[in-house]
Amino acid sequence: MKIFYSETHRRHNPPFEIFDGGLRVPYLENPDRMDRILAALHRVGWTEIYEPSDFGLDPILAVHDREYLDFLASAWTEWLASAPQDPSTLIPATFALRRQPRKPASLLGRAGYYIMDLSACIVEGTYPAALASANCALNAAQAVTEGERSAFALCRPPGHHAGRDYAGGYCFINNAAVAADWLSAKGRVAILDVDYHAGNGTQGIFYERGDVLTISIHADPNFEYPHFIGFAEERGKGQGLGFHHNFPLSAGTGDAEYLHMLDSALAVIREFAPAFLVISAGMDIYADDPLGTIKVSTQGIGEIGRRIASLGLPSVIVMEGGYANEALGRNILAFLSNFNS
Numbered sequence: 001m002k003i004f005y006s007e008t009h010r011r012h013n014p015p016f017e018i019f020d021g022g023l024r025v026p027y028l029e030n031p032d033r034m035d036r037i038l039a040a041l042h043r044v045g046w047t048e049i050y051e052p053s054d055f056g057l058d059p060i061l062a063v064h065d066r067e068y069l070d071f072l073a074s075a076w077t078e079w080l081a082s083a084p085q086d087p088s089t090l091i092p093a094t095f096a097l098r099r100q101p102r103k104p105a106s107l108l109g110r111a112g113y114y115i116m117d118l119s120a121c122i123v124e125g126t127y128p129a130a131l132a133s134a135n136c137a138l139n140a141a142q143a144v145t146e147g148e149r150s151a152f153a154l155c156r157p158p159g160h161h162a163g164r165d166y167a168g169g170y171c172f173i174n175n176a177a178v179a180a181d182w183l184s185a186k187g188r189v190a191i192l193d194v195d196y197h198a199g200n201g202t203q204g205i206f207y208e209r210g211d212v213l214t215i216s217i218h219a220d221p222n223f224e225y226p227h228f229i230g231f232a233e234e235r236g237k238g239q240g241l242g243f244h245h246n247f248p249l250s251a252g253t254g255d256a257e258y259l260h261m262l263d264s265a266l267a268v269i270r271e272f273a274p275a276f277l278v279i280s281a282g283m284d285i286y287a288d289d290p291l292g293t294i295k296v297s298t299q300g301i302g303e304i305g306r307r308i309a310s311l312g313l314p315s316v317i318v319m320e321g322g323y324a325n326e327a328l329g330r331n332i333l334a335f336l337s338n339f340n341s
């Protein structure tokens, strides 16, 4: 299986994030996650790891706002120039309540406008890392159009919380959305998001499009991040009406219940009959994940992969979350190995 991975992610390594309640903790979305996965991928004989080629900004601008990308590109330099008390990471403390339409001119104003929470911390290497991550997804998409049955984009930072013009949930550029939009020029695309958290960014980007089916299975936003989006009644809008589906899960959901929900999601994909499948593969559904509340086992993750692979679609697998670092390697292998035949 072709795997696309860039070392550039290491340049994005914020020193901390802030949890609900104000607790300052070491950044959970850290480079060690990739090292665990790489070690596992090197242990098996069926993986070939490639450096991604650069697709340029056009496929990224197809799903993201230019002024937002300009903000990401210049934020760090502007942050240092503003002589902050603690320069270690750009993290705003004032946010655009209900997305007021006026964009402020100041750096902290724009940061509060373009960032949704206290986990999308910006450091010197954030923008190049986000670009390289998107290129991993684009290279994996290209590989399946060239005849690969599947390809894995080992993306860091992850992407599914990033919307057209905002960062959040450790995400800056929506890698799965960039890949899906690029593929949509060649045929209908379905995105299946199995990360523990609702794929709010992906939902927003495609909400009014009927050519890209988006499905997210996730912890119910009534109790879990991202809190404001990902409810079952959100089904798309305009031409996209009926082409978005959320499958919210209760805390404590185990393998059997999860797989039952997955079967409903897979039925929707079969009916849509896409040419390509993009999978937002978050491993934070795992029972021991520090950010999760559901209880899917490694074996369950393997079965999820097997059922998705049984769709028989050319599949782009995009890495999203997963913070039980010690288990990440074996969980990813359990998932990916189903696509390797």
Ligand SMILES: [Zn+2]
Pocket (backbone or CB within 6 Å): 195, 196, 197, 282, 284, 321, 322
């Ligand atoms: Zn997640």
